[in-house]
Amino acid sequence: MADGISCFLLTRQWRDVGDDLQLVFWAASDRGPVRVVVDDQKAVCFVGRDVADADIGVFGGAPTRRPLDLRTLDGAPVDGLYFRRQRDLADTRDALRGRGITLYESDIKPNDRYLMERFVHGAFAVEGEPLQRDRYLEIRNPRLRRDTYRAAMRRIALDVESDGLSGRLYSIAVHGDGLATVFIVSDTPVHVDDARVVVCADEGALLETFFRWLRDWDPDLILG
Missing domain, CATH: 2.40.50.590 (DNA polymerase B, N domain, beta-barrel)
Structure with a gap:
């Protein structure tokens, strides 16, 4: 393309x-x-050029080391370290930190x-x-x-009502462009003037109904 x-x-x-x-x-x-x-x-970070390979050791997968035309804020030259896995970089960083050796930009995620x-x-x-x-x-x-693309995204705002973090789930309300729906656990029909109400028999039915609706509506952004 x-x-x-x-x-x-x-x-x-x-x-x-x-x-x-x-x-x-x-x-x-x-x-x-x-x-x-x-x-x-590759998972990438940088190490001072004065740090010997023997000081780095192999605490995860062995990195590839390359000299670069880069310097720290103090003007010291650095080399790049390239790991096959992010886990290997993290293991090496943590081990060297205890020995007083800094790996620069090791906190930047590869993505x-x-x-x-x-x-x-x-x-x-x-x-x-x-x-x-x-x-x-x-x-x-x-x-x-x-690029300069501006996406026309489908957005919803989400509000979950429950009895604390580990108690019963009462309802899930969603609101978006031209949309206002409440999924609620109730034994009887519920009516409100400004929203569509979906009555569910229990918490399991509420979650199943809500996630089926969410898959069909397929919003790009969920706020809540």
């Missing part, structure tokens, strides 16, 4: 899959939900670094081969670039 699909970022995550690092981004587009999957990424390097903070265009999945498009290992 030469022009790609214009998207607006909704969620981002990373996960270690076996010995590899995978990034997943969900986005809204004029073609519906888009899931972007990026495989075989955030991926977006930052492409100057993406909201809208982006994705170029790749889209695969039609169940109710969404999936594009694996595409090219991403910054």
Whole structure:
């Protein structure tokens, strides 16, 4: 696809899959939900050039070390450390911290670094081969670039009424553009003037009915 699909970022995550690092981004587009999957990424941080390889050791998977034309705020040169898994980076960082050795930018998540390097903070265009999945498009290992797309997103506000955090569930109310619905547990019919009321026999029926409605309505944003 030469022009790609214009998207607006909704969620981002990373996960270690076996010995590899995978990034997943969900986005809204004029073609519906888009899931972007990026495989075989590296977890990246930086270490002072004066730190010997022997001092770094191998506390997780062994990183690849590369000299870079970068410096700390104090002007000290640094090298890049590239790990196959984010877990290995975290294990190495924690072990070296106890020995007084700093790994710079080790707190930046790999999914955030991926977006930052492409100057993406909201809208982006994705170029790749889209695969039609169940109710969404999936594009694996595409090219991403910054874009100015403004998504027309479906939004709902959610309010849950219950008896504390561990007590009974009474109702779930949703409100959005042209939408006002209340799912409620009741033995008798309930009527209100400004909302549609869905009466459910018990908590299980309420949750099942609500999640079925949520899947069909398929909002991009849930506020609450």
